Amino acid sequence: MSDKKIKMLLVDDSASMREMVSFTLNGAGYEVFKATDGVEALDFARANDVDLVITDINMPNMDGFTLIKELRKLPSYKFTPILTLTTEDSSEKKNMGKVAGATGWIVKPFDPDSLLQTVRRVL
């Protein structure tokens, strides 16, 4: 683990969010793969393993909940930490994420520090 870079899959339809999050994670030394929706993310996940998935909920083509459910069906994603990005601190959304199989959540808006702190909890 020490030599190998930690890999993350970031799924968000908002380009600015993708850039901000990946910039922060790259800066901390993580390797980040980006996808714009659930379908793209799932395609990537079928061929590649990562150490962490961070996904938005509301996305076109395939939303975050469906993506999580599909990911959990893949043998190599059975135990992979998956964090959701939720716009508001709504317990309903959090619960839906959990039911789908998410590990935890990151509440938007967030600053780079709290993002890294949260990410480190599951690595």
Added chain:
Amino acid sequence: MAVNLDMSQFHEIFFEESREGLEAMESGLLNLNVGVPDPEVVNIVFRAAHSIKGAAGTFGFTNISRFTHVLESILDEVRSRKRGVTQELVDVLLQSVDGLRYMLDCAKAGAQVDENRIAAIQESLENLPVEQQPKPAGWQIHFIPRPHLLQTGNDPYRLFRELKALGNLFITPDFSRLPGIDKKEFDPENCYLGWDLLLQSDAGIEQIREIFAWVEGDCDLDINLSGERRQLVERRRRRDDESADALLESGRGQEQASIRVNIDKIDTLINLMGELVISQSILNHAVTDHDHDHDQTGRLKEIVELLEKNTWELQEQAMRIRMQSIDFTFQRLPRLVRDLCRSLGKQADLEISGGTTEVDKTVLEKINDPLVHLIRNAVDHGIETPGERKAGGKAESGLVEISAAQEGGNIIIKIKDDGAGLDTGKILAKAREKGLITGAEELSMSQIHNLIFLPGFSTVSKVSDVSGRGVGMDVVKRNINDLGGSIELVSEQGKGSAFTIKLPLTLAIMDGQLIRVGKEILIVPVLAIVESTQVKKQLLSAVAGKTEVYRFRDEYIPLMRLDNVYGLSSDLKDITDGLLIIVETGQQRMGLLADEILSQQQVVIKSLEANFQQVSGLAGATVLGDGTVAMIIDVPGLIRHCKGITAAHTAGNTALLPGIHT
């Protein structure tokens, strides 16, 4: 009518029982966490003190009873939470255990107790400041994940890591929900464990809840102030009532299943067993010599074979009575490491494994000092100071591991540390300075390391009060060799050292190689034999006139003509008709010249000392199947003697071992 009872008949049991009590107290005290003592552990320590006090009073050891009373009162205050557990308290309590042990030893030996020593300890006991039980400075967390928890990508380990960042975390796993591994319902992807966590921290409950936020609903979670620990433990106990009862039941069963027996009785039994085995082989011999054709003989042979099997089994079981688990020795070591670390300003953990391995009581007693010495060395010379370790990129606290395992008829003990390792440069310099090597030799790494086993070697220029007080590694090695064992060393500079000790499980029987010299049968312990070889004249040469050496592989080893050594007459017309048995103890090898090599067999060792007198060069004797007595060669003794002869020759003295006549 008054009963006239002689109390002294119970003293032996009292001493034995008190010794066990003290050991329980000691290990309990070492496990006592400062600030947050486990009530169970406190209870164990208290009960042990209480029993000793009561029994000592009954048997008339009033000084022991009086002293223990003071100790017991303090423990009672700890038990009833009137007194908190501080480092100072643990230290003084450990001193008291030492004091009690000393008083018991005196009582056993009928010696006078140095009252000043006891009074000093009693004074520090009485002057211990009463620290109030600290306010619940922490949280007791009861955490039982639902089986599917891991499948959400969460991991208890990561939660504990988060908690640990808040303070000191003590983790107790709860295995009660674990299904049998053979059961169908066991799913390796599920989490069946639960945990009782004690977090010593100023953190507020919100901070802890935050850590568990992602697993809320995926677990049972109870967070309480740690003052409520007792209730929690009790609640847990109620839940586990059934299994706890079963455990207690088996505990009681064990207690009833053991009785104390005087060691003399066991030795007599084992001795008689030895005689029986000998009679058995004489019988075997007699039957084998019989006419084969006879029907009757065939039947008789079957019976004798059965009897032989039973006899060996019986002997093995009899031997096992003398076997004790090596824990008897191991359990004193944590205290040793703790005390050493405190006096040296170092930090080290001791990890013990394989403590249940059983070994003969005599071996156990004799191995104690070498083990203590090796552990001392590991902490004193091996483990670096926390500062040095940090600078070297290691954890500040060192690790010393000791393990035991059985391998055939031997016990293997390994002692390993992650300290500095041996400094080959220093060793070489020292060996040159002491004249142990000339400095011209090309030495391999392992040969350099093995220099520390040479007599008169000690690398520490400053003699600390811990190790290096005259008793060197040579003594450790000799003690182990004398038990028929060996010690090996592997060390890597900067990484640490590891010693591997191999010892026979018992000293009463061994695998012996029978050899013949003239009319005499001698026995060489199989463990000591490297190989046997035909003598080739071109490899033989004489040094200093009389001592013969033989080129074996790449080294010259001394050759011993056993007929000369033991005053026998050999049949050999020419040395090349004989066979050379290469034996070894530790790193030293020697060739023994015999007329013939016979069979190998397990032999019962009879002490010459007990039956006749000690004879140098001989480890004992045994009776063979045909009833003849055969002497067992003491290989370490012979190698030592061989060196003596070499020295004596130089001085013009040709005295050999006294001849034996049987």
